[in-house]
Amino acid sequence: MGQVAEIRQETVSSSFVDDIATVFDIKQILRATCEKYGFKHFMLAHIPHSENEKLSINSIAITNNWPTEVLGHYDMMGRAESNYLIKEARQRLAPVIKDIDYSALNEMHVDLLSRYKYERNGYFPVNNGDGLHLLVLTGGRDVLLSEEHLADIQLFATRLVEKSLKILPGNHTADANISQRENEVLQWIAEGKTSAEIATIMSLSEHTVNHYAMLAVQKLECVNRTQAVVRSMRLGLIR
Secondary structure (H helix, E strand, C coil), X not given: CHHHHCCCHHHXXXXXXXXXXXXXXXXXXXXXXXXXXXXXXXEEEEECCCCCCCCCHHHHEEEECXXXXXXXXXXXXXXXXXXXXXXXXXXXXXCEEEECCHXXXXXXXXXXXXXXXXXXXXXXXXXXXXXXXXXXXXXXXXXXCCHHHHHHHHHHHHHHHHHHHHHCCCCCCCCCCCCHHHHHHXXXXXXXXXXXXXXXXXXXXXXXXXXXXXXXXHHCCCCCHHHHHHHHHHHCCCC
C-alpha cells in the first residue's frame, strides 16, 4: 500500500490504481481524487441488474466517505436516493456534472445536504463484464471540470472498478453493506471496548450498539464479533 498512501494532489492518476490492495487503499485514492478536483465526498456503487429490488444507499455502495449523519438520514427516512443514483447510472453512457435539484427536496433534507456541501455531483458510469458501477463525486457549486478532467476521472473510475472487483471477488458490496455506524462499532470492538463502553462513547443505547454489531457480523458473513473484526481488518475496513 506504500505508494497509494503517499499520493499527492498533483499526482493522482489511474496508474496509482495498480498499487491498490485493500478497501482502505480504495478509500485513500478516492480521497486524493476528491481533493485534486475540488470535491468533498465520494461513493463507488455497484448497480444491480434487477429493477425490482428495494435498495438502500448502504446496499449499493462499495465504499464511500459520506458523513454518518447523512447516511443515517437516508436510513431513517427510507429515502429513494439510491433509486435516483441507480437511474442516473443506467441512463448515463458518459461522465457528467450536475447540480442537485434542491427544489425537489424537503427542507430538512436541503438543510442537511447544504451543511455538508452536497450541491453538485459528478457521475462516472462504468459498465463492464461484471455489471454496472457508478462513481459519484460530490462537492459545492464551485467545482468546475473541463472535458479533459471528465475524461481523466472516467478512465480512473474504470480502472478503479476493475481493481476493486479483484480485491472483492464474488462480493462487490462487502464494504457497501457495512454502514459507517456499524463500522465504527467494529472499530471500538477491535480496541477491546465492551458494548456498554461503546454505547457511552457513541452516545447510543447498549441495545443499539449490539444491534449494529449483529448487523456487521451478518453482513460480513461471520459467526461472531471477533471473526467480523478480523475480516474487516483483512478487507481494510478498519485498521
